[in-house]
Amino acid sequence: MRMNTSDEDLAAAAANGDGAAFANLLDRHYDRLFAFCFRLTGVRTEAEDLTQDICAALPAKLGSYQRRAKVTTWLYRVAVNAAHDRRRKRATYTKATTGWGDWEIARKAEQSESTEALDWLTAAMNQLSDDLRDTLALVLDDMTHSQAAEILGVSEGTISWRISEAKKALRAIKEKEAAE
Numbered sequence: 001m002r003m004n005t006s007d008e009d010l011a012a013a014a015a016n017g018d019g020a021a022f023a024n025l026l027d028r029h030y031d032r033l034f035a036f037c038f039r040l041t042g043v044r045t046e047a048e049d050l051t052q053d054i055c056a057a058l059p060a061k062l063g064s065y066q067r068r069a070k071v072t073t074w075l076y077r078v079a080v081n082a083a084h085d086r087r088r089k090r091a092t093y094t095k096a097t098t099g100w101g102d103w104e105i106a107r108k109a110e111q112s113e114s115t116e117a118l119d120w121l122t123a124a125m126n127q128l129s130d131d132l133r134d135t136l137a138l139v140l141d142d143m144t145h146s147q148a149a150e151i152l153g154v155s156e157g158t159i160s161w162r163i164s165e166a167k168k169a170l171r172a173i174k175e176k177e178a179a180e
Contacts, residue, residue, distance in 0.1 A: 007071035015062035039137035040083040042122040054082050076151045124173045135162040
């Protein structure tokens with residue numbers, strides 16, 4: 001495949017079994033997909049696992065890609081859905097292993113490899129609702145409100161409202177920490 005081949009053409013070729021097209025598509029989008037997964041999960045090891053799970057499932061999922069959206073938009077939707085599935089599974093696991101959850105959260109916190117500012121933002125984002133966190137993660141990944149709305153299946157106004165609410169919540173978290 002040529003370097004100027006569109007993402008959509010690569011996706012179509014990959015869906016038809018073209019391994020080189022699939023590899024080229026991953027080369028183009030892997031780093032950004034990983035960064036987005038990190039914003040969704042807040043933990044590097046979990047983001048790595050989520051990204052790998054998404055990449056492993058992509059060959060089968062590409063058959064459902066219908067070119068109604070850009071490949072990047074579609075890929076972000078796949079990532080959001082995978083993150084939601086992972087959160088649900090984790091919630092079920094946490095309920096089943098009450099007591100171990102706190103230990104696991106503490107263990108993962110010790111593994112953080114980010115800068116202090118990113119660590120704070122990640123922790124603060126984890127206190128937000130899933131909708132606010134997902135919206136903020138998309139916008140922080142340089143998505144426009146329009147693109148984020150398309151990925152999340154909501155109106156652009158809803159994205160703007162969510163960003164406003166997320167900012168208020170982050171400001172409140174920061175103020176509470178400063179007062180302590």
